[in-house]
Amino acid sequence: MEGPRIYSCSKCRSSIAFHDDIISKAFHGKKGRAYLFADVSGVDIGPKVDRPLLTGLHTVADIKCSNCHELLGWKYLKAYEVSQKYKEGKYILEKATIMKENW
Template identity: 30%
Template structure:
């Protein structure tokens, strides 16, 4: 069985060099950009976690779970990596407490199951590298002729 088609964010999303890429610790599939982290003060079953606005390359389980947490009762769906099925956290589907409505539609990813890597692929940097390689190839072909 081959890999499932992997999604990436829009190229311009990677342009900010201090933005880190959050990836699955199991297979390094892109999950999120650090600019989409809303809070790093969340807690998951395994410890520290991030609250994030958007994720890619995940599988959201269909089963709705009513779960009691420190801040109230929620309906959640567990999430896994689309590539390797590593458990990652959960998706807040519904909050029963008005003060916690801001979590609805957001995701919690546990730090134990992810890795943050530097963003070395800004579009501007890749364009410059491509131009440099093109010049090298063209100068190499003229000297060898």
């Protein structure tokens, strides 16, 4: 029996997100390609900070694996530009920090 396709932490293999929650694969993080997710689980959310990104200033919070504390990406808390508001409440997972499971 096949289970859902998921992404796991590449360091400890804890489940982080469902493939079906990907909104876009056209993002970039500190380590290269990144994916925008509607929802993630098994993460700890750090303090909020204002960070200038390629698309303007955003308030974000880094997200780490709850199990091994590996930095995985960030959560968008606030976008200051109207065109970027769709990112609020969404998550970036860097491709270099996650791996596919059940594919």
